[in-house]
Amino acid sequence: MSPDAGGAPASAEHDLEVRAAWLYHVERLTQAELARALRVSRARVVRLLAGARDHGVVEVGVDERAGQRIALSRALVRRFGLRQAIVVNGGVRDDATAHAVGIAAGRYLAGRLRDGLIIGVGWGATLNHALAPLAGARAARLSVISLLGGMTHSRAVNPAAVARRMADLLHADCYQVAAPLLVARASLRAALWAEPALADLRRRARRAHIALVSVGDASDDATLFREGLLSRAELDSLRAGGAVGDVLCQFLDARGTLLDHPVNRRAVTIGLPDLRAVGELVVASGGPRKIGALRAALAALPVGMLVTDVCAAQGLLSA
Amino acid sequence: MRADPATAMVPDEAVVHAAWLYHVEGWTQARIAAELRTTRARVIAWLARARDEGVVTVRIRGRGDAQARLGHALCNRFGLAEAVVVPAPLHAAHTAALVGHAAATWLTDRVHDGVALGVGWGETLHLCVKAIGAHAVPGASVVSLLGATTLSRTVTPPAVARRMADAFGAECYQLTAPLVVADARMRDTLWAERGLRALRARARKIDVALVSVGSLREDATLFRGGLLAPGARRSLVAAGAVGDVLCRFVDAHGNAVDHPVNRRMMAVDVGDLARVPCIAIASGGQAKVPALRAGLRALRARVLITDEAAAKGLLHEP
Numbered sequence: 001m002s003p004d005a006g007g008a009p010a011s012a013e014h015d016l017e018v019r020a021a022w023l024y025h026v027e028r029l030t031q032a033e034l035a036r037a038l039r040v041s042r043a044r045v046v047r048l049l050a051g052a053r054d055h056g057v058v059e060v061g062v063d064e065r066a067g068q069r070i071a072l073s074r075a076l077v078r079r080f081g082l083r084q085a086i087v088v089n090g091g092v093r094d095d096a097t098a099h100a101v102g103i104a105a106g107r108y109l110a111g112r113l114r115d116g117l118i119i120g121v122g123w124g125a126t127l128n129h130a131l132a133p134l135a136g137a138r139a140a141r142l143s144v145i146s147l148l149g150g151m152t153h154s155r156a157v158n159p160a161a162v163a164r165r166m167a168d169l170l171h172a173d174c175y176q177v178a179a180p181l182l183v184a185r186a187s188l189r190a191a192l193w194a195e196p197a198l199a200d201l202r203r204r205a206r207r208a209h210i211a212l213v214s215v216g217d218a219s220d221d222a223t224l225f226r227e228g229l230l231s232r233a234e235l236d237s238l239r240a241g242g243a244v245g246d247v248l249c250q251f252l253d254a255r256g257t258l259l260d261h262p263v264n265r266r267a268v269t270i271g272l273p274d275l276r277a278v279g280e281l282v283v284a285s286g287g288p289r290k291i292g293a294l295r296a297a298l299a300a301l302p303v304g305m306l307v308t309d310v311c312a313a314q315g316l317l318s319a
Numbered sequence: 320m321r322a323d324p325a326t327a328m329v330p331d332e333a334v335v336h337a338a339w340l341y342h343v344e345g346w347t348q349a350r351i352a353a354e355l356r357t358t359r360a361r362v363i364a365w366l367a368r369a370r371d372e373g374v375v376t377v378r379i380r381g382r383g384d385a386q387a388r389l390g391h392a393l394c395n396r397f398g399l400a401e402a403v404v405v406p407a408p409l410h411a412a413h414t415a416a417l418v419g420h421a422a423a424t425w426l427t428d429r430v431h432d433g434v435a436l437g438v439g440w441g442e443t444l445h446l447c448v449k450a451i452g453a454h455a456v457p458g459a460s461v462v463s464l465l466g467a468t469t470l471s472r473t474v475t476p477p478a479v480a481r482r483m484a485d486a487f488g489a490e491c492y493q494l495t496a497p498l499v500v501a502d503a504r505m506r507d508t509l510w511a512e513r514g515l516r517a518l519r520a521r522a523r524k525i526d527v528a529l530v531s532v533g534s535l536r537e538d539a540t541l542f543r544g545g546l547l548a549p550g551a552r553r554s555l556v557a558a559g560a561v562g563d564v565l566c567r568f569v570d571a572h573g574n575a576v577d578h579p580v581n582r583r584m585m586a587v588d589v590g591d592l593a594r595v596p597c598i599a600i601a602s603g604g605q606a607k608v609p610a611l612r613a614g615l616r617a618l619r620a621r622v623l624i625t626d627e628a629a630a631k632g633l634l635h636e637p
Binding site: 011014015017018019021022023025026027028029037050052053055056057058059060061062063066067069070073083084086087088104107108111 | 330331332333335336338339340342343345355356357361369370374375376377378379380381382383384385386405406408409410413416417420450452
């Protein structure tokens with residue numbers, strides 16, 4: 001235990017690890033400052049800190065459930081060929097899950113902002129929650145494009161409102177699909193898309209650097225049904241046709257195939273082929289109801305980033 | 320980004336993710352930046368937030384040889400069950416951070432389900448609470464041993480007790496009276512109040528007390544905050560005081576000095592803690608040595624958490 005020059009080198013090394021641990025973890029020195037304070041090289045500092053951790057000098061605890069979420073996100077990336085996935089703790093209720101997933105998606109988008117970015121955006125409760133983290137985010141010459149038509153009357157989350165509010169928060173130009181979300185006939189939809197203003201919007205949407213969308217399910221709780229955009233008969237016939245959910249009002253079956261159904265032909269939205277053209281596709285949805293729709297969307301689209309919750313992640317990985 | 324309270328309550332998964340990769344898996348900052356497709360500067364900012372927001376908790380368990388020997392010597396000299404000595408900080412101003420950090424590790428190792436904890440105040444305990452992070456202890460309670468100040472700062476007694484209780488998910492009992500009152504009559508009138516009598520009875524039954532001691536320097540918390548007039552400091556020194564323990568000014572032997580200030584403080588009395596099984600003092604720095612020596616005697620403390628400078632000062636014959 002003698003501290004003199006004849007002392008065991010192992011003990012001297014241990015003392016140095018302890019000293020480095022206090023300076024780094026409590027006095028909050030950077031690694032460069034630590035190298036100067038201890039008069040050792042930067043590489044030696046890295047080894048000392050790693051040694052302190054390996055030898056139990058320092059114990060670092062991170063929220064123990066974080067490990068599970070990170071394992072799920074890695075498994076999602078592998079299974080679905082994503083570039084990245086974020087898995088958050090969902091809530092007991094769907095609205096709490098939408099809140100948690102939406103905020104994570106908004107934070108991700110805030111981190112991706114750069115000057116001149118073109119952002120395409122869908123709608124729904126989750127994306128509505130994605131707006132809050134964008135307050136205060138700054139970049140120049142941003143554009144926000146709504147990827148689907150509007151509603152003349154809305155009780156909750158008007159699709160157009162998500163794009164409009166996002167553009168306001170980001171001081172961005174806002175481009176809206178100036179047409180109803182659902183029109184009476186497919187021929188009318190084709191005529192609308194032929195209008196120069198809408199054709200221009202559609203070209204713009206295909207050039208989006210990033211698109212943020214959520215998925216809808218085909219249950220009686222689906223927003224499209226509750227908002228009265230789909231009738232009971234339409235919902236039943238979609239389900240009978242094998243629909244498990246939708247992306248931008250385009251209903252998919254369990255394998256991610258676009259259903260041959262009148263509703264899909266009447267929806268004035270940026271279609272799935274257009275969506276495949278955008279630079280980065282971000283899908284944000286969570287909760288048990290969305291698992292089937294998420295699986296279909298992942299099969300149908302080249303999703304880069306998936307933002308979801310633990311429950312949906314486990315569901316996606318279990319099959 | 321901080322404006323929306325609903326957002327602030329949801330932990331940022333990127334911060335958690337970065338902290339996990341860095342601290343648990345030992346990745347470099349550059350590799351984390353590549354994995355999360357961001358810049359190294361942002362990763363560094365996330366790692367700092369992880370520390371500040373309690374996502375990450377650090378416990379330093381290793382003891383240097385010099386600190387271990389000082390600890391043994393302190394135990395022998397002062398009859399302590401345990402002495403924790405932290406190394407000298409690079410900057411003297413960080414002493415409270417180091418001692419507070421060591422106190423957090425000591426405390427989280429000892430709290431158990433249903434523990435009743437009494438706490439004092441000051442910079443060291445404030446930084447102790449910060450280092451605890453979130454550490455749920457079912458059925459725990461925290462009792463403030465000191466009255467309140469009208470100007471609430473992070474170091475004042477109600478704030479320390481409140482945040483300590485939050486860290487443990489504990490019930491919090493406050494001594495809801497001014498820390499400094501006009502005179503002894505006012506003090507006695509207040510202690511006669513039923514709620515305050517109950518608090519005092521509760522304080523007598525705590526399992527663990529964690530307090531710090533105050534010096535008589537001008538920058539001591541009691542004087543710096545203007546709670547006591549500068550003149551009081553000089554007359555306390557003249558009366559033989561070397562520092563305060565639970566806002567009671569004591570001489571070198573740990574006995575209360577005969578001074579009006581000692582009759583004006585709303586604080587649980589040192590005598591009230593006579594049956595508390597574990598009293599720990601957490602204070603460091605050369606300037607606290609006389610107060611520490613007096614405090615160890617006055618409280619018959621079993622545990623001391625301090626730094627090298629104070630440890631050496633305490634072991635040096637007075």
